[in-house]
Amino acid sequence: MNEFPKPHSSTSASDKLVILDTTLRDGEQSPGAAMTVRQKIAVAEHLDALNVDVIEAGFAASSDGDHDAIREISGQVKGSVICSLARANERDIERAANALRSARRSRIHTFIATSALHMEKKLRMTPEEVYLRACTAVRFARQFTNDVEFSPEDGSRSDPDFLCRVIEGVIKEGATTINVPDTVGYAMPVEFAEGLRKLRERIPNSDKAIWSVHCHNDLGLAVANSLAAVRYGGARQIECTINGLGERAGNASLEEVVMAVKTRRDLFGLDVGVNTTHLVAASRAVAEATGFSVPANKAVVGANAFAHASGIHQDGILKARETYEIMRPEDVGWDKGALVLGKLSGRNAFKHRVQELGMHFPDDEGLSAAFARFKRLADTKAAITDDDLRHIALGVAESSTVSAS
Numbered sequence: 001m002n003e004f005p006k007p008h009s010s011t012s013a014s015d016k017l018v019i020l021d022t023t024l025r026d027g028e029q030s031p032g033a034a035m036t037v038r039q040k041i042a043v044a045e046h047l048d049a050l051n052v053d054v055i056e057a058g059f060a061a062s063s064d065g066d067h068d069a070i071r072e073i074s075g076q077v078k079g080s081v082i083c084s085l086a087r088a089n090e091r092d093i094e095r096a097a098n099a100l101r102s103a104r105r106s107r108i109h110t111f112i113a114t115s116a117l118h119m120e121k122k123l124r125m126t127p128e129e130v131y132l133r134a135c136t137a138v139r140f141a142r143q144f145t146n147d148v149e150f151s152p153e154d155g156s157r158s159d160p161d162f163l164c165r166v167i168e169g170v171i172k173e174g175a176t177t178i179n180v181p182d183t184v185g186y187a188m189p190v191e192f193a194e195g196l197r198k199l200r201e202r203i204p205n206s207d208k209a210i211w212s213v214h215c216h217n218d219l220g221l222a223v224a225n226s227l228a229a230v231r232y233g234g235a236r237q238i239e240c241t242i243n244g245l246g247e248r249a250g251n252a253s254l255e256e257v258v259m260a261v262k263t264r265r266d267l268f269g270l271d272v273g274v275n276t277t278h279l280v281a282a283s284r285a286v287a288e289a290t291g292f293s294v295p296a297n298k299a300v301v302g303a304n305a306f307a308h309a310s311g312i313h314q315d316g317i318l319k320a321r322e323t324y325e326i327m328r329p330e331d332v333g334w335d336k337g338a339l340v341l342g343k344l345s346g347r348n349a350f351k352h353r354v355q356e357l358g359m360h361f362p363d364d365e366g367l368s369a370a371f372a373r374f375k376r377l378a379d380t381k382a383a384i385t386d387d388d389l390r391h392i393a394l395g396v397a398e399s400s401t402v403s404a405s
């Protein structure tokens with residue numbers, strides 16, 4: 001059995017975690033999530049408000065719409081680095097460079113597949129041809145910007161010896177970020193983190209680039225794989241999307257990776273520049289632009305992420321929020337955590353909410369009578385509304401033990 005990897009401890013990796021958001025590129029590759037140029041600009045404004053480090057604004061060579069969206073975003077968004085994806089060929093790279101012309105800081109992200117399966121069946125190229133193509137592409141991209149990212153597509157299923165050769169080659173040609181994708185969401189956290197650590201150890205010039213990961217969610221592990229790669233593999237960039245949008249089952253979710261690294265600073269010890277108080281607004285904007293609604297139980301940004309239903313939990317929350325909340329709702333953009341009143345709620349939560357609505361029980365008898373009515377109603381209804389509560393409290397008031405203020 002494998003031992004669990006040791007935490008990454010190299011002194012060369014920085015203490016900053018770079019967040020590259022690819023909602024507008026990989027996120028948009030979700031079937032049915034296509035956005036207009038205007039919608040993309042609106043989402044880019046939210047990404048800017050979030051203060052993400054890099055916005056992958058599209059794949060310039062894929063369509064005129066993508067090219068124009070990248071051009072517009074480059075002209076308008078000045079806080080983040082603006083990036084375009086490009087296959088490893090001159091036309092794609094020129095198109096990316098052209099779309100990025102007015103960016104204050106631009107990045108070209110070029111990629112080519114390195115797994116035996118992809119090289120043979122998809123690219124129909126030999127490993128030698130792929131190696132030369134990768135190196136030539138990076139050298140060419142460096143003519144347009146000094147910020148060049150290279151991805152060996154299907155990296156997690158590629159032969160490590162070949163990966164080492166390709167990555168060493170592209171770093172020599174000037175790649176400044178090396179992004180290892182788990183393109184098909186196949187990797188397991190320990191294996192992926194270990195694989196990254198070994199690559200970094202084996203490649204002689206590995207310290208000349210920032211190491212990044214890009215994980216897909218086919219087995220529900222995109223966030224876990226990304227975090228493991230940071231903690232145990234030395235990755236210092238995560239590629240992710242708002243709401244975990246992306247090809248097939250999606251990409252690592254930005255709000256989840258960011259809040260994990262911030263909440264567990266004791267474990268990661270890394271700085272993340274994202275303004276988390278804008279997460280809920282950004283999530284809503286992406287849901288609206290794409291038509292992909294956010295499930296209520298989605299971590300961080302789902303409607304129930306801070307809603308407490310059980311009586312024991314509600315009682316704990318009223319005494320000290322930390323009993324059942326590891327993050328503060330206001331830190332991610334919610335007004336505050338909600339106590340959802342229903343059949344599991346206790347007397348304390350009921351009383352608290354009724355008081356919030358401005359009703360007061362002068363004695364225990366009135367409270368008990370109202371609570372009993374509430375419990376009877378809760379057995380017949382999934383969620384009790386504020387109007388229901390007012391009705392109950394006023395009903396009891398008519399028997400003169402409650403006062404409205």
Ligand code: KIV
Nearest residue numbers: 111151153154181183
């Ligand atoms: O999933 C993937 O491999 C990609 C690359 C282009 C980075 O999206």
Ligand code: ZN
Nearest residue numbers: 026183214247
């Ligand atoms: Zn991808």
